[in-house]
Amino acid sequence: MTSKKVAYIIPLHKKSDLVFRAMDSIGDNGIVIVSIPESLEKWFNKGGKNYNSVVITNDKTSYPSLVNAGIKYVKESVPDVDYVSILEYDDVLTPNSSSIVNKYGSDWESIDILAPLACVVKYNDGDDKPILVGITNEAAMAPQLAEEFGVFDFNMMLRTNFIFVNGCYIKPKVFEDYGVFKENFEMFYDYEWTLRMVYNGVSIKTVPMATHFHALTEDGAFESHRKVSKDIVDKWLGAARREYFFDEDRAIKI
Amino acid sequence: MAKITPKDLDNVIELLENGKYRCYFFVPDFDKESGGVKLVYDHVRCMNKNGFNAIVIHEKEGYKPKWLEQYYPVDEDGNFENIPIVYLGSGNLPISMEDFFFIPEGFPNIMENLANQNAPCKRVVFCQNWYYVLNALQAGQFWNSFGISDCMSVSNVQTEYLKMIMPQINYKQVYGQISSEVFYPPEKMTDKKMQVAFIPSRDGGLKSYNVIKTFYAMFPHFRFIQFAEVRNLPRDDYARLLRESAFFIHFDEFSSWGTAPIEAFLSKTLVAGWDGFGGREYMNTDNMWVVPNGDILRLAMALGNMIETFMMDDIRPETWTAMETACENYSETSEKDSIIRTHNEYRQERIEEIMRIRELVERANKESTNDE
Numbered sequence: 115m116t117s118k119k120v121a122y123i124i125p126l127h128k129k130s131d132l133v134f135r136a137m138d139s140i141g142d143n144g145i146v147i148v149s150i151p152e153s154l155e156k157w158f159n160k161g162g163k164n165y166n167s168v169v170i171t172n173d174k175t176s177y178p179s180l181v182n183a184g185i186k187y188v189k190e191s192v193p194d195v196d197y198v199s200i201l202e203y204d205d206v207l208t209p210n211s212s213s214i215v216n217k218y219g220s221d222w223e224s225i226d227i228l229a230p231l232a233c234v235v236k237y238n239d240g241d242d243k244p245i246l247v248g249i250t251n252e253a254a255m256a257p258q259l260a261e262e263f264g265v266f267d268f269n270m271m272l273r274t275n276f277i278f279v280n281g282c283y284i285k286p287k288v289f290e291d292y293g294v295f296k297e298n299f300e301m302f303y304d305y306e307w308t309l310r311m312v313y314n315g316v317s318i319k320t321v322p323m324a325t326h327f328h329a330l331t332e333d334g335a336f337e338s339h340r341k342v343s344k345d346i347v348d349k350w351l352g353a354a355r356r357e358y359f360f361d362e363d364r365a366i367k368i
Numbered sequence: 369m370a371k372i373t374p375k376d377l378d379n380v381i382e383l384l385e386n387g388k389y390r391c392y393f394f395v396p397d398f399d400k401e402s403g404g405v406k407l408v409y410d411h412v413r414c415m416n417k418n419g420f421n422a423i424v425i426h427e428k429e430g431y432k433p434k435w436l437e438q439y440y441p442v443d444e445d446g447n448f449e450n451i452p453i454v455y456l457g458s459g460n461l462p463i464s465m466e467d468f469f470f471i472p473e474g475f476p477n478i479m480e481n482l483a484n485q486n487a488p489c490k491r492v493v494f495c496q497n498w499y500y501v502l503n504a505l506q507a508g509q510f511w512n513s514f515g516i517s518d519c520m521s522v523s524n525v526q527t528e529y530l531k532m533i534m535p536q537i538n539y540k541q542v543y544g545q546i547s548s549e550v551f552y553p554p555e556k557m558t559d560k561k562m563q564v565a566f567i568p569s570r571d572g573g574l575k576s577y578n579v580i581k582t583f584y585a586m587f588p589h590f591r592f593i594q595f596a597e598v599r600n601l602p603r604d605d606y607a608r609l610l611r612e613s614a615f616f617i618h619f620d621e622f623s624s625w626g627t628a629p630i631e632a633f634l635s636k637t638l639v640a641g642w643d644g645f646g647g648r649e650y651m652n653t654d655n656m657w658v659v660p661n662g663d664i665l666r667l668a669m670a671l672g673n674m675i676e677t678f679m680m681d682d683i684r685p686e687t688w689t690a691m692e693t694a695c696e697n698y699s700e701t702s703e704k705d706s707i708i709r710t711h712n713e714y715r716q717e718r719i720e721e722i723m724r725i726r727e728l729v730e731r732a733n734k735e736s737t738n739d740e
């Protein structure tokens with residue numbers, strides 16, 4: 115088992131002290147890259163001055179653009195990492211996440227993207243102990259967990275409308291070969307990306323262990339799609355199912 | 369009946385001392401795969417490989433459990449190597465004073481028949497399941513009611529129970545063995561599936577299904593966990609299933625020592641379950657998620673806890689070590705050592721017993737000569 119070097123990208127689009135909890139959970143287990151809009155730079159540097167992290171600022175504020183800026187930084191500054199992982203600012207790594215990544219990364223050397231379980235947790239007031247309340251995208255992962263499909267199957271992914279990219283461990287070469295997230299997607303940019311990856315033969319396999327807690331917080335960054343109508347959601351899903359075929363980030367009409 | 373003489377008894381002692389005696393093991397004709405039947409066959413084979421003369425007795429002439437063919441090599445005539453079989457039905461079983469007759473705990477009718485026939489051999493109960501002992505006997509009836517004074521038991525917890533209900537019996541313990549050539553871990557632990565293997569509970573599976581439904585109800589986020597039922601699977605398929613499963617759930621409330629958790633331990637499969645009382649010999653909170661027998665709710669909770677701990681990669685190294693340690697008692701070597709030791713002790717005790725009988729016969733002969 116070899117020790118895997120991981121770059122964690124934390125996109126942060128608004129002020130929230132929860133980002134420091136996320137950074138704490140990574141600790142020395144990886145390179146922390148916090149990707150923020152320019153407007154947050156002053157606030158972040160004040161709060162995060164004690165953290166051993168890299169802060170990159172952007173003129174764009176959308177989630178995929180913040181992530182893409184982090185990926186660009188990895189490519190230019192730390193190209194030798196084994197994996198890139200995206201961590202939401204209100205999430206935290208599980209205590210044994212690095213041993214899980216080392217173990218599965220070593221045994222599953224040929225797999226491009228390790229997709230561990232993401233545990234949905236809540237926190238009681240005044241208590242830092244996470245309480246497990248669910249697991250994200252387990253419906254998509256269930257056949258994987260039984261190893262009926264081996265790696266993610268493209269047709270299965272077309273039927274399954276959401277794959278959780280946050281918390282996955284992605285080999286950097288995948289971004290080089292098949293591109294980053296499409297910033298024209300207001301939602302389901304990660305679905306389009308995973309469809310594009312699997313269509314191009316990138317292997318994704320579910321790791322039956324949890325490497326991060328996905329926190330249920332009031333100010334969740336990832337809730338936007340729930341505030342729009344089903345009609346809009348379906349249109350963006352349809353867009354993802356059309357656009358994965360194209361490498362370029364084309365303008366999308368919804 | 370011919371009068372027994374000291375010379376006859378000298379002959380018996382000589383035969384015992386020279387190992388020229390037979391150990392019969394009664395086995396019911398049972399067509400379904402049974403751990404208990406296999407344990408007797410293993411025992412007999414082990415004895416024969418180590419210089420004893422052990423023989424299986426079945427009831428119907430010509431009967432042989434077909435399902436055992438996957439476990440033992442068969443010779444040209446279709447007989448199991450090192451496991452001779454004779455039949456009660458043949459009616460001409462040679463049984464002498466130097467011989468031993470081992471009877472399973474669930475067959476007091478055999479014990480009674482042998483007592484009624486004044487069978488000259490030493491009779492011993494081979495107890496594999498504490499639960500059947502009193503179920504098979506009538507109230508107030510014990511093994512000594514049939515002239516039996518010895519019992520060979522397969523677990524120390526079971527022996528403790530037997531000592532409590534029948535303190536007048538002498539107990540010895542033998543170990544069974546689980547083959548690490550059949551049950552072994554996968555090449556990589558990352559090959560394990562999020563799957564729970566289980567053997568249904570003895571009530572036709574009702575309690576096991578209730579535990580599974582309770583588990584799904586209590587942990588809806590674990591609905592991706594699959595359960596794989598072990599029913600009528602050939603041994604190698606069963607071993608493969610254990611090997612590929614991350615978890616095993618043990619539903620046996622009445623086991624003597626419980627082979628399945630050891631098979632799971634050897635496969636590096638985590639276990640939650642009931643200890644079946646007899647399994648307390650090795651099942652404990654160090655090596656598994658053990659809960660009180662029959663407690664459905666707590667077993668469902670323990671299963672959830674075990675899966676969550678695994679998912680977090682938080683299984684303590686001590687747990688894996690404790691699983692390995694538990695298996696050490698049930699290796700081929702421990703089985704062999706315990707069997708040789710036990711049967712040598714039986715032989716020695718029988719020699720001493722016959723010597724005592726000889727003294728009594730001699731004394732009685734002297735007294736009758738004096739009277740004349």
